[in-house]
Amino acid sequence: MSEMQQEIRKIREIISQGQNFLVMGHRNVDGDAYGSSMALYFYLKNLGKTVEIVNEANITPLFHFLDCHTLVTQSIQWQEFDAIFVCDCGELELLGKPREDAPDIFKNTPLVNIDHHNGNKLFGDYDLVDTGASSTCEILCNLLENTPLSNSLLEGESTGDKSDKILPTPLSPGGNYISPLSFGREVGGEGSEEPGGWGGIITPQIATLLLFGIIRDTNCFKNSIRPRTFEVTSELIALGADYEKIIFHTYKSEKLNYLKLYGHVLDTLISLKWGSIIGGYISQDTFKQYGIPENELGPQLINEILSSLDGSDFAFLIKETEDGNMKLSLRARKNTFNVSKIARHFGGGGHIFSAGAYTDKTLSEILRVIEEMDVRM
Numbered sequence: 001m002s003e004m005q006q007e008i009r010k011i012r013e014i015i016s017q018g019q020n021f022l023v024m025g026h027r028n029v030d031g032d033a034y035g036s037s038m039a040l041y042f043y044l045k046n047l048g049k050t051v052e053i054v055n056e057a058n059i060t061p062l063f064h065f066l067d068c069h070t071l072v073t074q075s076i077q078w079q080e081f082d083a084i085f086v087c088d089c090g091e092l093e094l095l096g097k098p099r100e101d102a103p104d105i106f107k108n109t110p111l112v113n114i115d116h117h118n119g120n121k122l123f124g125d126y127d128l129v130d131t132g133a134s135s136t137c138e139i140l141c142n143l144l145e146n147t148p149l150s151n152s153l154l155e156g157e158s159t160g161d162k163s164d165k166i167l168p169t170p171l172s173p174g175g176n177y178i179s180p181l182s183f184g185r186e187v188g189g190e191g192s193e194e195p196g197g198w199g200g201i202i203t204p205q206i207a208t209l210l211l212f213g214i215i216r217d218t219n220c221f222k223n224s225i226r227p228r229t230f231e232v233t234s235e236l237i238a239l240g241a242d243y244e245k246i247i248f249h250t251y252k253s254e255k256l257n258y259l260k261l262y263g264h265v266l267d268t269l270i271s272l273k274w275g276s277i278i279g280g281y282i283s284q285d286t287f288k289q290y291g292i293p294e295n296e297l298g299p300q301l302i303n304e305i306l307s308s309l310d311g312s313d314f315a316f317l318i319k320e321t322e323d324g325n326m327k328l329s330l331r332a333r334k335n336t337f338n339v340s341k342i343a344r345h346f347g348g349g350g351h352i353f354s355a356g357a358y359t360d361k362t363l364s365e366i367l368r369v370i371e372e373m374d375v376r377m
């Protein structure tokens with residue numbers, strides 16, 4: 001059994017045996033952190049667990065169409081948990097204030113670290129980290145699938161090898177699709193009230209959340225994909241993930257003032273190193289001029305426009321936040337620049353070709369670092 005499978009087994013045991021859980025994603029939550037933590041939240045709730053989901057700030061309105069943001073609180077309410085699940089987070093510091101306010105809870109509770117970021121600090125007591133995965137949501141599909149494992153846990157066989165049991169494959173809610181991956185739908189059937197067992201159900205809502213994270217982190221399957229990404233995507237859609245809703249709210253509902261703001265950024269393009277690095281800056285004044293709150297500007301501007309320019313391998317977007325700090329997004333074409341080094345310089349993180357940071361440094365200081373730091377691969 002691979003190390004990853006062993007870790008999955010241990011985490012499933014923790015879920016089976018525990019009752020109270022805390023689920024968190026990184027601050028400035030993105031689609032993958034949100035989709036994965038929310039999906040895990042519902043999965044655990046459906047198992048009859050008590051679950052708290054916490055994130056440092058309000059959830060961006062861009063994610064409100066998923067209709068569950070009101071479940072997220074901004075500080076930890078309870079004192080004791082059987083485990084803490086940290087989703088899509090390379091290091092614990094990125095959990096922000098809720099963790100800083102509750103150091104004892106983090107010291108005394110088993111931590112489950114589920115992530116795909118390069119350079120993950122492996123801070124968990126259990127580390128389910130796969131840097132080859134497209135997203136944390138993709139990894140979660142490995143943890144949550146094959147839930148009929150719980151059959152044997154329910155029968156009291158909590159030890160021994162269960163991996164080679166032949167288990168029935170589930171049927172999707174709307175059709176005759178037979179799942180090749182055994183996502184958990186089968187134990188007791190849908191709506192079963194197995195007391196305290198594993199028996200997880202991937203509802204259409206959970207499937208939608210997982211697919212949302214995959215689509216956001218891959219920019220609709222343009223980056224970081226592998227065969228497994230499409231396997232789980234196929235499975236999620238068969239399980240009722242609302243693909244059209246995700247695509248509509250992510251790519252087909254752009255407002256006119258946003259398009260005008262994009263025009264402004266293109267008009268005032270910043271070009272460094274003779275155009276090999278290009279980017280944009282949006283001040284608070286500009287955000288106000290276009291009637292757009294900073295945290296409602298999605299990734300389209302940098303993903304679709306700035307990083308698609310011919311002749312440039314490295315694109316950046318710097319946004320002034322309401323508190324006067326800077327949010328930095330960096331993108332590079334494959335095998336050109338390692339932009340995560342710049343993000344880390346400013347206390348952020350991410351992937352080699354897609355990274356971000358939140359910093360109190362000035363615009364000119366950020367531009368100086370982007371221009372001078374040698375991150376060419």
Ligand SMILES: [Mn+2]
Binds near residue numbers: 033116136
């Ligand atoms: Mn991610």
